[in-house]
Amino acid sequence: MSLSVKDLTYIYEQGTAMSVNALNHISLEIPDGQFIGLVGHTGSGKSTFVQTLNGLLKPTSGKIYWNGQDIHEENYDKKLLRAAVGLVFQYPEHQLFETDVITDVMFGPKNLGLSETECRDRAKEALLSVGLDERCWTKSPFDLSGGQKRRAAIAGVLAMKPEILILDEPTAGLDPKGRDEILNMVRGMKERLKMTIILVSHSMDDVAEYADRIIVMNAGEIMMDGTPAEVFTHSSELEEIGLSAPQMVYILQYLKENGLPVETDRLTVEEACSEILRVCRDAGY
């Protein structure tokens, strides 16, 4: 079940004076089961790109293949595509609208034409996997806390049983604990449900910790594509396009420049900690 993007271009307001090239000839393979971090400066084309992936935006030119099928071919059933490629927008809690949580989550499956029981079962399963238990199900979504609302909104997408889950800055505005909860939940779902995850994020520290592949976008193009360790060794190129490397990279680089012989491709606090300890031990400490 893979997604393949070939030579994708998207132009907003084509043919007018306001025309903007949001995506420029992007080609990409997204095989099963990856956890992808998609990063880029505001306006780099990330959000446009993810909206083309489930057919919300039709590319100006280029093709998107889902399981080998062109999604913009005539008679292609976009409904199934949108169930398979779930998109969680920024601040998804603004889209909650029903009178109680479980009915809200059932809205998506209902639109797929599933039976009431099937919808309810899917909603329950989705709510449990985002960590909202029965006590919340009959509450009004507006009585939940900020973090709970966001999880309820994500459950609404999960109830569609997507194979690819795209989350556009799912942790914006959450406190550090809420952020960790959402990201750990996403990682857990990926492992349990064998989903592919595309996490759009501004936090290099988050993608360094969770993603196994990082795609860097700039001015509508893919500028880097690789493992976190590969991408984040290019800290100065990232800065030129308004991004940064995870904090650990800068700390280790600074220590190295000042005479501590550490490797600088360690991205998380734990990795950096054991690298510094290794060097200290080598020095006989």
Add this chain to the structure above:
Amino acid sequence: MNLMVKARGLIHDYVSRDEDGNIEGKIRAIDGVDLDIRPGQFIAVLGHNGSGKSTLAKHLNALLNPTEGTVLIDGKDTTDESELWNIRQEAGMIFQNPDNQIIGQIVEEDVGFGPENIGVPTKEIWERVEESLRAVGMYKYRSKSPNRLSGGQKQRVSIAGVIAMHPKCIIMDEPTAMLDPSGRKEVIRAARALNDVEKITIILITHYMEEAIYADRVFVMDHGRIALSGTPREVFSNVEKMQELHLDVPYVTLLAHQLGRSGLKLPEGILNKEELKEALQSAVPSAFIGE
């Protein structure tokens, strides 16, 4: 000189009522806060979602009134209606979402909106607009449409709009939450410059611990109370306590803390890479080449 902010025994209850106006429930968002902020200080307020930070912020420019206790802004009681507009002019507020705060068709019009509303003469409005836009580094965008700006630029325009009111204090409620890393840097740089150069008191509410290390004083809120307060170094020395409060400490502080727990003799509360290097050099000099 008056304290910029003086709160005593501040309590705030959010009361929900049914259709007939009977009280259904009460949530105590602020539970006995005493706060002294001197003019010219840079203050950071940290706390998890729901800890009462934003409610506290709304008390500082009289958007909310205390259920119990008092709040004085530059000596003026926020419940005194005759002082309301003076308080709001002296204590400006910046919110999270830049798109919700901009109303003008072009940047300089937006910045001039506040002074125009309080009857500043036209010539002076233009002077204020220019000086405010220069203070946040947005002067060259003065004739642009705000919706063509990036998030960080919009947020700086919002700040200029507040500065044009000549406030003594600016309260920023998570001004960087919706911005990308470079937008965050722009806004924090503007806030620090206003504090340094113009001596405006800044009260910054944030989830980013890295933004709090520049503050003169940090307050950490939990369950409507001030759970920790002190200099950034004092507050961030309590790594475990901060984690209990659902918060982080800056990454470098956490790294130093973990190295310390693994046996290296490093002080707590290291706030930047330079301090970490020095601490490592004195703890393990032999690990450094050329030592």
